[in-house]
Amino acid sequence: MVDRYEPRAIEEKWQRRWEADRIYAAVDFDQRPKWYALTMFPYPSGDLHTGHWYAMAPSDAHARFRRMQGYNVLFPMGFDAFGLPAENAAIKRGIDPKEWTYANIERMRKQLRMMGASFDWDREIVTCDPEYYKWTQWWFLQFYKHGLAYRARALANWCPGCQTVLANEQVIDGRCERSDDIVERRFLTQWFFRITAYAEELLKFDGIDWPERIKVMQRNWIGRSEGAYLDFPVDVPGVEEKIRVFTTRPDTVYGATFVVLAPEHDLVPKVTTPEQRAVVEEYQRQASRETEIERMSTEREKTGVFTGAYAINPFNGRRIPIWIADYVLVTYGTGAIMAVPAHDQRDFEFAAKYGLDIIPVFDHPEIDVTKPLERAFEHGTRMINSGPFDGTPAEDAIRAVVEYAEREGIGQRAVTYRLRDWLISRQRYWGAPIPIVYCDACGTVPVPEDQLPVLLPEKVQFLPTGQSPLTMIPEWVNTSCPQCGGPARRETDTMDTFICSSWYQMRYIDPHNAERPFSPALAEYWLPVDQYTGGAEHAVMHLLYTRFFWKAARDMGLVKGDEPMLRLFNQGVILGPDGNRMSKSRGNVVAPDEQVEQYGADAFRCQLMFIGPWELGGPYNPTGMQGIVRWLRRVWSLALEPPQLVDAPDAPETLALRRAMHKTIRVVTDDMEHFRFNTLIARHMEFCSELQRVRERGQAxxxxxxxxxxxMLLLIAPLAPHITEELWERLGKPYSIHLQRWPSYDPDLAKDEEVEVVVQVNGKVRGHLRLAPDAPEEVARTRALELERVRAALDGGTPRRVIYVPGKLVNFVV
RNA sequence: GCCGGGGUGGCGGAAUCGGCAGACGCGGCGGACUUAAAAUCCGCGGCCGCGAGGCGUGUGGGUUCGACUCCCACCCCCGGCACCA
Structure with missing residues (x-):
C-alpha cells in the first residue's frame, strides 16, 4: 500500500528545489526558438488574492506548455510598486511608503512562490527601485528630446480624494479610477505625453492577435472623425479674429445660423460685448464649477448665453450670433462649432429654446421643408438654400463644399480625434520624479542623463495639500541648473505610474543593466512579447499606453517592429461563490492561502482552470474543489498502483489503451494552444477513467x-506541477518532468476506430450503429435498415430520400 | 441610444463550416467495501408519462430531411462608449 496524496508534504519541497536549480531560467541568445510569455504584474497591495491566481496560474500553465514544446521561455514577474495606496498608508498610519511597499512585496513574493509558477525570479523588477525608475526617468528625457513630452496649461481632471490630476483614461464615468471620487475640472500647467501624434497608427492592429473587444474599445477611445475646419470671421470692430470650427458636416454650412463656443474658449473674452460681459462671465463661472458628471448628462436641458457678438458665415456672408454653451467641449475639435439646427438634434434643441433660426439645407422625400421642422433630420436628398450648391446630391455634397472651401481659403479638410494627450504629472510623492529643473536664466532644463536617477528624498511629510509633498523639502527642490550652474528648482511632480508599466516588458529582458534600459542585442532576441495575458480593464489605459510607448521607442530606433505584444488574451473576472465581485464587505472572499492550505496549490490551480472558459471568469465555488481533489488522488493512485503488468502488445485492449492515449494528447495539445483549460481537464478526467477501467481488469x-x-503525467505537468514532479520521481524518471518534451501523437491512432452513428427517420432518432468513421453509404444504409425500431418507424414505406453523413448519421426521409 | 459578450439540467459548464443536446465536474439518489464513518469503487441522473411516446437550449416567426448552431423580429443579463460637432 502506498502513501496517500498529501499536497502539503510535497509542494514546498519541489518549489525550493526548482528555485535552487533555476530550472525556469530564460537563457539569453539560446538556440531554441524564444517565447516571451508575460502576465500583467501586480501592484504590491500586500495580499495575493484569488484574482491574481486566476490571472497567473493559467498563464503559467501555458508558459510551461511552451517550455515543454521546446521553446526558450521567458516568463518573468515583478511589482508595479509606485502608486497611491503606499502614500495613503503613510498619511493614515504614518508608515513610510517605501517600507510599506517593500514589506508588502516581501509578503507577496512568498505567496507567489506558493503558486508553484515557473517565474524566472532572477529577472524580477520592482518599479520603485531606483535601479528601475532611473530608466523610467531616462525614458521621460527621450520623450522630451523627441518633442513627445511637453508642459502646458490645460483643463485637467482633478481628483479631490487623491489630491492630484488624472489622465482622461483614468476618469471612469466622471469618477476617479482609483478612489471613485467625483472628478473636478481645473486649469493647470501640467506635463503631457504626445500620444495624439500616434492616434492614426494606434487605430491599426495589423499583425497582432488581440481580442476584438479590446480593439473596439481602443478605436472608440481614439474616436477618429473625418470632416473639415471652417473659418468664421468675427464681426466685432477692432477684433481681427476668425473662429475656426470643426464639423463632420461641412455640407450643411449654409444652414449654420449661429456659432457656439465652449465657455472656456480663448476668444470668449475678446468678442463678448460690454452689455453681455456680466452674464457671460457668470455662465463661465457656473460651467467651471460643474463636474464631468453633471456636464456629461445627456438628459439635461441645454443651456447657454449670447456673447452679444456676431460672426460671418464665409459661404453666404450671413451675420450669425456667437453663443457660448457647455454642450460644446473645449477639449474636442477646436472648442467651437457652427450650429446647424435643421440637421443636428443638439443644435435644434438649443435653437428652439433660444429662438434661433432654423434653416433646412437639404430636401427630404418625407418632410415638408417649407414648414417649421419638428426635429432635426440628418440626411436629405439634395442641397437647397445653399446658393451655388443647390441641387447637389447628398452623396457629393461634402466633397463639393470642402473643395470649394479649400479653393477659397476659408477651410480645409480635417481629421480630429477624441483622444487627448496623456497627462502624466501627478502631485504626489510615491512615483518617479520628473527629471526636469527650472532655472531663472535657462528656463526648463532636462536633468542630464548621467545625473539620473533623480532620487526620491526620504523622511517626507505627508499632508494631502494638493501639492506634491516634494515641494515641502527645500533642500531637495533647490538645486543648481545643469546648464549654467545658477540657482534652480526641481520639478516636484512625479510621473503617472502607468509610465512605469508602459515599458516594463522591455526591462525584463535585461533587468540589471546599469548602462542602458536594455541591450539592443537582447531586444533583438527577446522582443516583442509573444503572449500577453491580463485583465480587460486595462483596455484604454495600460494597453493603449504601452502601444504608444513602443511606437515612440521604435521611432527612436530602440526597438524593432510596430507592436509590443503580438498576442493578447484577456481572462475574465473571478467572482465570489455568490456570483458577486469578491469583497471584504460582502464577506465572499476566497483566500488563496487557505485554499492552498486545505487542498494544495495544484488543486487550486486546476480548479480555477476547470470552472469554465478562462475568458469568461465567473463564480469560484470551493465545494466544486472535491472533483479536482478526487481527480488528483486518482492520478496519484494510477501512477503508483498499476495493475499486473504483462506482455500483451497485440491484445485489442492494448491497442484501445494506445488509442485513448493518443487521442488525449491530441485533444489536450489543441486545447492548450487555445487556453481551453476547462475542456482539457475534462479530457484528462475521461482518460483517467479509462485507465481506471483498464486497471479494474487486473492486468495490462x-x-x-x-x-x-x-x-498522462507529462500532459498534466503544466497544470499541476508539484504532484506530477513527485510522481515522475517516484516512477524513477529523470528530473525534472518540467524539462521533458511535450508528448506527440500519431494522427492515425488518435482517430476513433469506430464511431456511433445515429439512425434517424424523418429527423427523429430511432437507433444507433457502430461504424468506421469512413464507412461507405451502402454499408451504413443496409445496417440501418436491419434495425428493428427503424423498420417500425418506416412502417413498410420506402424512403424517399436517404441522407448519410459519414461518422455522424443516416437519415431516412419518408 | 450605439458597440461588444452572453442567455443550455438543482449548480459550474460541454457540444456551433447545421447532424444523438446536456461531455466533464459539483450537489443528489442507489449500491459495494466497513462494526460504523471517512476515503475509495460501481451505477442512476433534463421535464411529462406506468408505458409506447411526447416536450425540451430566453421569446415569436422563418429556412432545412434535420437548427443550441443559420436568417428575421423581440426580451433579459454583463462589459464598454455616450452632447465628441
Missing part, C-alpha cells in the same frame, strides 16, 4: 500502461 500490457501513465 507493460509498455502500453507505462507509456500511458508517463504521458
Amino acid at each position: 500490457d507493460r509498455d502500453a500502461w507505462n507509456e500511458a501513465v508517463e504521458t
Whole structure:
C-alpha cells in the first residue's frame, strides 16, 4: 500500500528545489526558438488574492506548455510598486511608503512562490527601485528630446480624494479610477505625453492577435472623425479674429445660423460685448464649477448665453450670433462649432429654446421643408438654400463644399480625434520624479542623463495639500541648473505610474543593466512579447499606453517592429461563490492561502482552470474543489498502483489503451494552444477513467500502461506541477518532468476506430450503429435498415430520400 | 441610444463550416467495501408519462430531411462608449 496524496508534504519541497536549480531560467541568445510569455504584474497591495491566481496560474500553465514544446521561455514577474495606496498608508498610519511597499512585496513574493509558477525570479523588477525608475526617468528625457513630452496649461481632471490630476483614461464615468471620487475640472500647467501624434497608427492592429473587444474599445477611445475646419470671421470692430470650427458636416454650412463656443474658449473674452460681459462671465463661472458628471448628462436641458457678438458665415456672408454653451467641449475639435439646427438634434434643441433660426439645407422625400421642422433630420436628398450648391446630391455634397472651401481659403479638410494627450504629472510623492529643473536664466532644463536617477528624498511629510509633498523639502527642490550652474528648482511632480508599466516588458529582458534600459542585442532576441495575458480593464489605459510607448521607442530606433505584444488574451473576472465581485464587505472572499492550505496549490490551480472558459471568469465555488481533489488522488493512485503488468502488445485492449492515449494528447495539445483549460481537464478526467477501467481488469500490457501513465503525467505537468514532479520521481524518471518534451501523437491512432452513428427517420432518432468513421453509404444504409425500431418507424414505406453523413448519421426521409 | 459578450439540467459548464443536446465536474439518489464513518469503487441522473411516446437550449416567426448552431423580429443579463460637432 502506498502513501496517500498529501499536497502539503510535497509542494514546498519541489518549489525550493526548482528555485535552487533555476530550472525556469530564460537563457539569453539560446538556440531554441524564444517565447516571451508575460502576465500583467501586480501592484504590491500586500495580499495575493484569488484574482491574481486566476490571472497567473493559467498563464503559467501555458508558459510551461511552451517550455515543454521546446521553446526558450521567458516568463518573468515583478511589482508595479509606485502608486497611491503606499502614500495613503503613510498619511493614515504614518508608515513610510517605501517600507510599506517593500514589506508588502516581501509578503507577496512568498505567496507567489506558493503558486508553484515557473517565474524566472532572477529577472524580477520592482518599479520603485531606483535601479528601475532611473530608466523610467531616462525614458521621460527621450520623450522630451523627441518633442513627445511637453508642459502646458490645460483643463485637467482633478481628483479631490487623491489630491492630484488624472489622465482622461483614468476618469471612469466622471469618477476617479482609483478612489471613485467625483472628478473636478481645473486649469493647470501640467506635463503631457504626445500620444495624439500616434492616434492614426494606434487605430491599426495589423499583425497582432488581440481580442476584438479590446480593439473596439481602443478605436472608440481614439474616436477618429473625418470632416473639415471652417473659418468664421468675427464681426466685432477692432477684433481681427476668425473662429475656426470643426464639423463632420461641412455640407450643411449654409444652414449654420449661429456659432457656439465652449465657455472656456480663448476668444470668449475678446468678442463678448460690454452689455453681455456680466452674464457671460457668470455662465463661465457656473460651467467651471460643474463636474464631468453633471456636464456629461445627456438628459439635461441645454443651456447657454449670447456673447452679444456676431460672426460671418464665409459661404453666404450671413451675420450669425456667437453663443457660448457647455454642450460644446473645449477639449474636442477646436472648442467651437457652427450650429446647424435643421440637421443636428443638439443644435435644434438649443435653437428652439433660444429662438434661433432654423434653416433646412437639404430636401427630404418625407418632410415638408417649407414648414417649421419638428426635429432635426440628418440626411436629405439634395442641397437647397445653399446658393451655388443647390441641387447637389447628398452623396457629393461634402466633397463639393470642402473643395470649394479649400479653393477659397476659408477651410480645409480635417481629421480630429477624441483622444487627448496623456497627462502624466501627478502631485504626489510615491512615483518617479520628473527629471526636469527650472532655472531663472535657462528656463526648463532636462536633468542630464548621467545625473539620473533623480532620487526620491526620504523622511517626507505627508499632508494631502494638493501639492506634491516634494515641494515641502527645500533642500531637495533647490538645486543648481545643469546648464549654467545658477540657482534652480526641481520639478516636484512625479510621473503617472502607468509610465512605469508602459515599458516594463522591455526591462525584463535585461533587468540589471546599469548602462542602458536594455541591450539592443537582447531586444533583438527577446522582443516583442509573444503572449500577453491580463485583465480587460486595462483596455484604454495600460494597453493603449504601452502601444504608444513602443511606437515612440521604435521611432527612436530602440526597438524593432510596430507592436509590443503580438498576442493578447484577456481572462475574465473571478467572482465570489455568490456570483458577486469578491469583497471584504460582502464577506465572499476566497483566500488563496487557505485554499492552498486545505487542498494544495495544484488543486487550486486546476480548479480555477476547470470552472469554465478562462475568458469568461465567473463564480469560484470551493465545494466544486472535491472533483479536482478526487481527480488528483486518482492520478496519484494510477501512477503508483498499476495493475499486473504483462506482455500483451497485440491484445485489442492494448491497442484501445494506445488509442485513448493518443487521442488525449491530441485533444489536450489543441486545447492548450487555445487556453481551453476547462475542456482539457475534462479530457484528462475521461482518460483517467479509462485507465481506471483498464486497471479494474487486473492486468495490462507493460509498455502500453507505462507509456500511458508517463504521458498522462507529462500532459498534466503544466497544470499541476508539484504532484506530477513527485510522481515522475517516484516512477524513477529523470528530473525534472518540467524539462521533458511535450508528448506527440500519431494522427492515425488518435482517430476513433469506430464511431456511433445515429439512425434517424424523418429527423427523429430511432437507433444507433457502430461504424468506421469512413464507412461507405451502402454499408451504413443496409445496417440501418436491419434495425428493428427503424423498420417500425418506416412502417413498410420506402424512403424517399436517404441522407448519410459519414461518422455522424443516416437519415431516412419518408 | 450605439458597440461588444452572453442567455443550455438543482449548480459550474460541454457540444456551433447545421447532424444523438446536456461531455466533464459539483450537489443528489442507489449500491459495494466497513462494526460504523471517512476515503475509495460501481451505477442512476433534463421535464411529462406506468408505458409506447411526447416536450425540451430566453421569446415569436422563418429556412432545412434535420437548427443550441443559420436568417428575421423581440426580451433579459454583463462589459464598454455616450452632447465628441
